[in-house]
Amino acid sequence: MDLFLQLAATGLVVGSLYALCALGWGLIYGTTLHFHVAHGAIFTLAAYFAYAGQKLLGLPLAVAVIGAIAAAAACGLLIDLFIYQPLERRGAIRTTLFIASLGLLNVVENLVAIVFKPDPLRMDVGWLSNAVQIGPVFLTWLHLVSVATALAGYLGLMAFLKYSLWGRAIRAVSSSPEMARTVGIDLRRVHLLTYAVGSAISAPAGILVAMDVGADPYRGTTFVLLASVAVIMGGIGSIPGALLGALFLAMLENLGVWKIASEWQSTISFGVFLVFIVVRPRGFFGRKIHSAEI
């Protein structure tokens, strides 16, 4: 039982990080229909911005983190402004955008590896790395911060989409771009906003992982892959679905270890994903996906 609780708690922590990544990726995919794998680059850049802020510029941790989130949001916006929008203006199909995105991810990861070396860089997190015991479960303060951040990210995003004017514009574009355009919404500006918001929500995931186990140039790829799996599992266009999909995936990975040898961790998650996409392609809450959307 103790093992079950420990694995479930670890699953919740990992799930929170997946969730932050999936919320941002899902928001962008649901609104723009760009299969934005370069979101992994945002994840990686956020981690290195925070590292550079703390270690190279000597900023206090909190300032470095906030700066890194803002910089990551700006990078997301710039990717749309300078890469996707020009391509779309020239009539590029979604596959072209996807290939561009993949190329960008690769270039950014390797540039980061050249500049910062491929080895993980550890940050100083002080007391955040101290262990906390809750009954039979051991976590660190940083893990609790991760869970709280994911919760805040989720609630904040829901409130933003529901109550703010810009949030409602994003929802309008997400449900029907044509209709949104007809009522006078500027699609390009909404896309830019979506990229900024989506990147800002996922940036903390990259930073929190870097604070926990070090910044790594290639981790973004894994996370964006898992985020896309979580979003498709949860249902495209559904924010609660993205959260649930991410938590489900992480729980599966961690609780799977209970009975199955741990080297099968990723086999479990991708195996279940395959079952999902064949048996229930609309995910938990979403609309059905068509091959044309990827």
Add this chain to the structure above:
Amino acid sequence: MRTILSVLFTSILAAGANPAFAQGNPIKIGAILPLTGSGASYGVWMKGGAEMAAEEINAGGGIAGRKLEVIYEDHAADASKAVNAMRRLVEVEKVPFSLTSYSAPTLAVQPIAVQNKVVLMNGGGQSDNLANKEYLYNNIPVVSNEVGVIAEWLAKEKKLTTAVMIVANDEAGRNAAKTFQEKYGAAGGKVLADEQVALDGTDFRAQLAKLKARGGSLLYISSYGRNVAIIADQARELGITIPMAGTSWILVPEVMKSKGAEGILTTRLPFDGDSAFAKKFKDKYKTDAGFFAVQYYNATQIFAKAAAEAMKKSGGALSGEGVKNAIESVRTFDTISGKLVFQANHGAVMDIEVGTLKGGKVEVEKIIKASP
């Protein structure tokens, strides 16, 4: 353009005219090392050691008047990268000799070495499978010697008779784990469970939680490099309070500095941190020297001696085969860590120390003398 060319020519002529290296081209040798990845700390030592040896050899007039040049390649703990590096060394650089490191990369390049008659000297990898290989010499004992010592010490003297193991999922990690299980069993211990982890992984909590639930009086870490620091930290984070143990592999700066690894029980191969070599290394590279720096310094010096011997025999020509024959006939080499005798299995034996990691240093409790 013309000026550039003339400058180039002058500099080439000037290099050729260096009186210390009057005869012929430099002797090129390879060094396939973990320069990046989880074992990059070993790479700093290995490369530094080889570099210092080459500088000293060249300052002393080179090998039979020829300059020694070491070409460094990175394998990042990946056997396929090592194979690419080896092919480049053999086909482009035409080396007669290469330093290698790590078990899987060394095993992967050994067939190429045999084909092309290139001598390999491994100063770091310790898998038992590295013994008795043609064209491959190890100036380090295989891991079963060290694992045997620690397994017996843990079971018989420390009375820690039940263990759980975390194992790096590669040749070195698995081989050491298998040996540990045998030797620990023979000494009266029992391994209750083991979990394999990726060498370049960064999150081992699920595996550690599973091992914690199995109980046991000892966590044996059959892994190496930076990986071990993360395992130790995360184990302590998860409330694993039982002692942890490993072999000299774990003694890299990341582990010695880590909070979690304090008190870890380990073997150590003899290394004097206050030696003249260690001081010179620290001055040159601004970081403390380690055991593997001495290993690759020694391996490079051994090559220089063997190559000089081979060239004397052949009247000046240098081939891998000649170097191999010279190593076989000389057998005993003087090194800065004492006399090194290559055994019939192409390996070396050394004293093995056991002790506890405290405040970034190993407090040695016992020294087990080498018995060839």
